[in-house]
Amino acid sequence: MSRKFELRLESHELDTLHIKVCRVLREAILRGHFQPGERLVQEELASSLGVSRMPVREALRKLETEGLVIIEPHRGAIVKSLSVEDIQEIYGLRSQFEKMAVEMSVEHMEQDDIDQLEELVVAMEQSKDATEFIECNIEFHRLLISRCPWKRLVNFIETLWNGFPQQTPQMLRDQTEKSNKEHREILQAIKKGNAAEAGKLVHGHIKRTGDNLVKSLQESLE
Template sequence: MSEKVDLRIGNREMLHNQVCSVLRSAILKGDFEPGERLVQTELAELTGVSRMPIREALRTLETEGLVKMEPHRGAVVRPIKKQDIQEIYELRSVLEPLALKKSIKNFSKDDFEALKTYHQSMIENESGEEYVEWNAKFHQLLSSRCQSPRLLGFIGTISRGFAQDTPQIIPGQIQKSNKEHEDILNAILNEDEEKAVEYLTYHISRTGEELLNSLENKDFK
């Protein structure tokens, strides 16, 4: 573990997704090495929470492939593979734009207002956990009206993990994302389905490429 790692985000009760976000980001940034044990008591002390949310977060990270549970060792950091990141973003760049294309005609006035609110909230909160949450809400709503449960299920599975925390990992990601979100939003408001799909595809593909670049010093296989 990096000697300077500081995961504490306040002596308060945290939501499950906040704990996951803190630990996920630390793993992706290399604060924990592949093969390193993640001891619940140590993580609880570092983050300032009880062991219960740590235990639940480790289970979630296991489903995302970032952690594995080993007999007699507990949670251990798994190596991050380049091919995993490439596959996730290749799938996202196909499935999310498809869901958006199917959703646009079903957006209500409330949906338009919600998208504008999420976008504005990201502009006003360009740091920390709040941005991550607004970003997730924005992307979820883009796909949510496609009326295809299987498609939404696939997106939900592959969008966990890397996708949620890129704003905290990629240098300059927040500013770039805000501009790209604005392009997507304006295209939707102007009922330009083709442009909205094009902008979302670019946004996801560009993020995937820059995530790989930001993690290039890690031992990919």
């Protein structure tokens, strides 16, 4: 297992321990600290993070559902390769599904929902901490679709959000600045009650991010 970097747990009081471990391991995988095909040894990870094996085991199981590792009998967790096709599929589906969900959600939003979206947009614009931005970004996108009456659609979207979509603000250069501008535009459309425009903006926001991720991955492989 790679020893060229330091695994460190940050303090997030509301998170359970295995969620903290999962966040650290997810970022390490996406940043290439663990290479595709590399075996993740529970004992070594637990020792590096200063935790027991249980939260590491639970974190690896979650990463398997996200498609970042494969758990094989007698070998344990193996890092999967991240392909251009994976990104294109996930972001292609997200751009379509979230557009639909936002269009339906806006029609049922109350003023409290809009106020919370405003607070999150301001928090992201003022944030200097990557982890804080990521958490606000996740909550912003969750709120955008929270009033959608099609619960199966919402469940599909939540599944697609697992894994690297959560980490894109840390993976792409200038992502936070572009996202802040786009988030503000989405909020303005919602304030006007323009569901179609909000859906269109969300679609473009997600598609741009996916396209940039594909470009970044292709450049890293050259």
